Amino acid sequence: MVAPLDFEKNIAELESKLDGLRNFSGGDGVDIAKEVGRLEKKLDRLMHHKYENLSPWEKVLVARHPERPHYLNFLKALFDDFEELSGDRSFAEDKALVGGLARFDGRPVMVLGLEKGHDTESRLKHNFGMPKPEGYRKARRLMNMANHFNLPLITFVDTSGAHPGLEAEERGQAEAIAGSIETMMNLKVPVIVVVTGEGGSGGAIAVAVGNQILMLEHAIYSVVSPEGCASILAHLR
Amino acid sequence: MPFTLLFLPKGVLPFWRTSDKKQEAAAAQKFTAQDLSALKVIDSIIVEPLGGAHRNHSQVFASVKMAVKEALQKMNNKSGDELQNERREKFLAMGKIGL
Numbered sequence: 001m002v003a004p005l006d007f008e009k010n011i012a013e014l015e016s017k018l019d020g021l022r023n024f025s026g027g028d029g030v031d032i033a034k035e036v037g038r039l040e041k042k043l044d045r046l047m048h049h050k051y052e053n054l055s056p057w058e059k060v061l062v063a064r065h066p067e068r069p070h071y072l073n074f075l076k077a078l079f080d081d082f083e084e085l086s087g088d089r090s091f092a093e094d095k096a097l098v099g100g101l102a103r104f105d106g107r108p109v110m111v112l113g114l115e116k117g118h119d120t121e122s123r124l125k126h127n128f129g130m131p132k133p134e135g136y137r138k139a140r141r142l143m144n145m146a147n148h149f150n151l152p153l154i155t156f157v158d159t160s161g162a163h164p165g166l167e168a169e170e171r172g173q174a175e176a177i178a179g180s181i182e183t184m185m186n187l188k189v190p191v192i193v194v195v196t197g198e199g200g201s202g203g204a205i206a207v208a209v210g211n212q213i214l215m216l217e218h219a220i221y222s223v224v225s226p227e228g229c230a231s232i233l234a235h236l237r
Numbered sequence: 238m239p240f241t242l243l244f245l246p247k248g249v250l251p252f253w254r255t256s257d258k259k260q261e262a263a264a265a266q267k268f269t270a271q272d273l274s275a276l277k278v279i280d281s282i283i284v285e286p287l288g289g290a291h292r293n294h295s296q297v298f299a300s301v302k303m304a305v306k307e308a309l310q311k312m313n314n315k316s317g318d319e320l321q322n323e324r325r326e327k328f329l330a331m332g333k334i335g336l
Contacts, residue, residue, distance in 0.1 A: 011288075047288050056263040067291035069298070077298040078305070105306055150317075152309060185324060188317025192308045194301060195270075195279070196290075211324050212308035213278070215270040216297070217285040221278070222268030229262040 005061045011050065014043045054218065060226060062218040063197045071113035071156040072098065074196065079104055079111055085142055087134075091171065094135030096127040096163070097207070099142045104154065110146035112139055112207060113156030116197070130163040133176035136206050140176075140183045152190040155207045160225060162203035177206040184209035195219045276335040280308075 004012035018039050021032060054062065062068070075082060079102035086093045099112025116129030131139075146153045162173055184191065184207070193210035199221030208221075215221060224232070273279045283304045286293040312320060 044287075051288055055260075056266070056269055057260040059269050060263055062289045062291075065289060065291045069290055069294045073294065074298065074301060077295075078302050104309075105302075107309075152312075154305060185328070186321060187324075188321050190309060190312035190315070190320055191324065192305055194283075194305065196301075199268075209324065209328065211312055211320055211327070212280050214281050214283055214301075214304050214308060215273065215279045216283050216290060216301075217270055218289055219270055220268040221270075221273055222266050224266075226259040226263035226266060229266060230258040233262070234258065 003066070005058070005065065007050065007054075007058050007061070011043065011046055014039060014046065018043065051218075056220075057226065059218050059220055060198075063220045066118065068197055070118060071115045071158055071196065074156055074194075075102075075111065075113065079109075082111070085145075086138070088137035088141060090137060091134045092132075094127075094131050094138060095125050096129055096131040096159070097135035097139055098126075099139065101151070104152075107152070109152045109154055110142055111154045111156075112142055114159040114203070114207065116158055127163060129159040130161060130203060131159070131206075132163045132165070132168045133171040133173050136162075136173075136176035136180045139207055140180050143180070143183050143187060146189055147187050150189055152192065153184075153187065154192045155194070155210065157193060157195045157199045157204045157208050157221070158197035159200050159203045160198055161200035162206070174202075177202045180206040181209055195221045198225075200225060276331075278331055 018036065021036050021039065024032065069077075075098070082100055082102040084098065084100040088094070096114060097112060098115050099110070102109060102111050104111070114129050114131065115126045117123035117126040143153060145151075162168065162177060191210040191212075193208045193213045195204070195208070195213070195215040197216075197219055198204075199208065199215075199219065201223050204221065267273070267276070270279065270282045274282055281304065283300050285300075286296045290297045315323075
């Protein structure tokens with residue numbers, strides 16, 4: 001069962017009512033069918049109305065929804081023969097950014113993306129989708145490899161931002177991101193970017209320099225999270 | 238080096254006094270797919286199933302696959318230099334349109 005978002009309360013109520021009715025196998029089935037049909041129509045209208053008029057903040061909630069498909073789900077569903085390539089050849093392997101060779105629609109491609117994880121264990125493993133410099137250096141390595149073998153590059157963006165920790169700064173987070181942007185800008189192969197959830201700041205743009213940038217309807221893509229933006233501006237005052 | 242843009246109308250600045258003003262910040266930031274498409278920061282929007290991607294994963298996978306396939310096809314006959322130049326021009330043009 002998908003946990004309802006704050007603004008989805010009335011939708012969730014209607015859904016559970018419907019479920020209850022469907023499971024109820026009483027004697028007079030005709031009346032129930034009529035009622036179910038009526039409620040379904042009402043639910044459909046409600047959903048259309050709500051989801052066509054989402055406020056920006058509500059979009060943030062949808063983009064961060066825990067049940068939203070993440071990069072690894074896309075990787076599994078859209079690509080065949082995935083062969084992961086790990087490590088930045090200088091410091092470490094970063095699981096926040098997962099990439100490698102794969103086939104898309106029968107065609108060999110390089111694919112990489114930011115993975116947030118879906119439960120506590122996998123979130124820790126993927127560092128909540130916040131890469132450290134070694135992650136971006138790995139990305140650069142894979143991009144150069146794609147260029148070398150003339151493979152199209154497909155990237156998936158879903159991150160709240162680059163890892164803001166001390167160790168990331170010590171190893172040159174800004175340089176790693178800038179280097180990744182530069183490398184991507186100079187590629188001579190097709191680059192396709194899909195923003196699937198949150199596109200947060202430099203952490204996202206480092207792998208989002210594409211010829212074609214696609215974005216899911218309720219995804220967000222910005223320089224700073226709304227929380228970060230509000231807090232910075234409040235402190236400036 | 239390229240840089241991303243901070244879309245902030247200066248007029249609203251004084252109203253942010255506390256950090257719980259995130260909803261107002263969200264409204265001013267113009268980070269939705271619809272806003273970014275109008276500003277030409279992104280090229281196309283992939284429609285999600287009614288009620289968001291989390292309600293129907295397989296439908297999302299199918300539409301993303303279709304969109305990526307189309308995007309790849311658009312670049313089929315382009316040379317490496319063309320691709321590089323187009324990407325460069327695209328990013329240099331950001332911030333000049335729609336603001």
